[in-house]
Amino acid sequence: MSLNSSWDQVLHLRTGRVGGHERPHKPALLLALISLVESGRLRDNKISYDPELFEVFRRYFSIVQTDQDSINMIDPFWRLRTDELLIHHARPGFEAAVNAQSSAPSITQLREMTDFSSLRSDLFLALQDPAERDRLRDAITSRYFAEKRSELLRVGLQERAIGSYEQLIEQADGSPMPATEDDIRDQAFRRVVLRAYDYRCAACGLRVILDDLVLVDAAHLIPWGVSRDDDPRNGMALCKNHHWAMDRFLIAPTPDRQWKISRCLDDRIEGQKDLLNLRGRSVLLPREDRFHPKVNALTWREERLLNA
Ligand SMILES: [Zn+2]
Known part of the structure; x- marks a missing residue:
């Protein structure tokens, strides 16, 4: 036709x-x-x-x-x-x-x-x-x-x-990102990272989708303010709780692709057990290797957690 x-x-x-x-x-x-x-x-x-x-x-x-x-x-x-x-x-x-x-x-x-x-x-x-x-x-x-x-x-x-x-960020090769409006950047980074992780939290595996509403955020491993890096390998899909906990260095994905837990958490406190249970668990990675997190970004997270 x-x-x-x-x-x-x-x-x-x-x-x-x-x-x-x-x-x-x-x-x-x-x-x-x-x-x-x-x-x-x-x-x-x-x-x-x-x-x-x-x-x-x-x-x-x-x-x-x-x-x-x-x-x-x-x-x-x-x-x-x-x-x-x-x-x-x-x-x-x-x-x-x-x-x-x-x-x-x-x-x-x-x-x-x-x-x-x-x-x-x-x-x-x-x-x-x-x-x-x-x-x-x-x-x-x-x-x-x-x-x-x-x-x-x-x-x-x-x-x-x-x-x-x-x-552009799907093919990131380490060269600096061009100047782009924040809301365009944020949306693009979010879409690429969530798609890579299939809308699943890399810590607990939670995956809830209601039309276009999803329970996970796209988190930067090394924050944008520090790294200016929107490479999806500097990102991770995390549910609201685990995003919050990672941003405060209570939990961290490490270069051996496991979760490490801060000394500040206390397993005698009932309410903190869910976070403590993550200790040593594998990071739930994207199916495609090209989206797996960068080692330097994981190292950055681990060091901040140990020094927090
Ligand atoms: Zn989670």
Whole structure:
């Protein structure tokens, strides 16, 4: 199919109506998907339904939603296939179930039934071209959200900047990071580190995801103020408690990739036992070696703990 036909689909989405206005979910999700392509996170056209996509979707959606729209991503995500823009690839044995599923499945069902989803191939190809991306984004905002156009384009520009910084720090080679606004830096560092650790605390393994809300933070090993280093190998995903405890040098990941505990903690105090139980436990590392923490950053943590 030609690009024109996918443009046609994009501008004639089956949006559904509520209280006299078109539901904004599908076009907002398309804007989020364009941002994902632009940031280089969709190189192979494999889309997973994950907190990151939801986070970008929420940014667009919050600008265009009215009192009558509640946030929901699974519904438009599933139903973009009826507009022939998204394809959901069934896992072996689930082909018939995927075909028969007309209403949106639950997120658990989606993961059970499908491997991944992808944009229609001609659309995905067209979106590799920056000029086409801009044209499509313009067309979507003019068609569905004319009054909010400038706000939406601003989000698009921010997402582009976050994506560029993500690519940069993923390939960090020790050279100084270019000057970048703090909120762009923070978001990029957070996304890369949380993705690397699959949203799991490197100390206790806690992993809780509610749409785009996750229980872990991205912590710097050597703080940004000291190191100016956003290399993800200077980062770690930690739950709120373990982030707090590491920042205060009560616990530290060490170069032998275990947790060390400060002498200040006392195992006679019932409330401190959870932290003390970490002693000698392995750091829960990212699956990919290239994101494993740098030895100098772990040494820095261990020394500070011993001297605290
Ligand atoms: Zn934890």
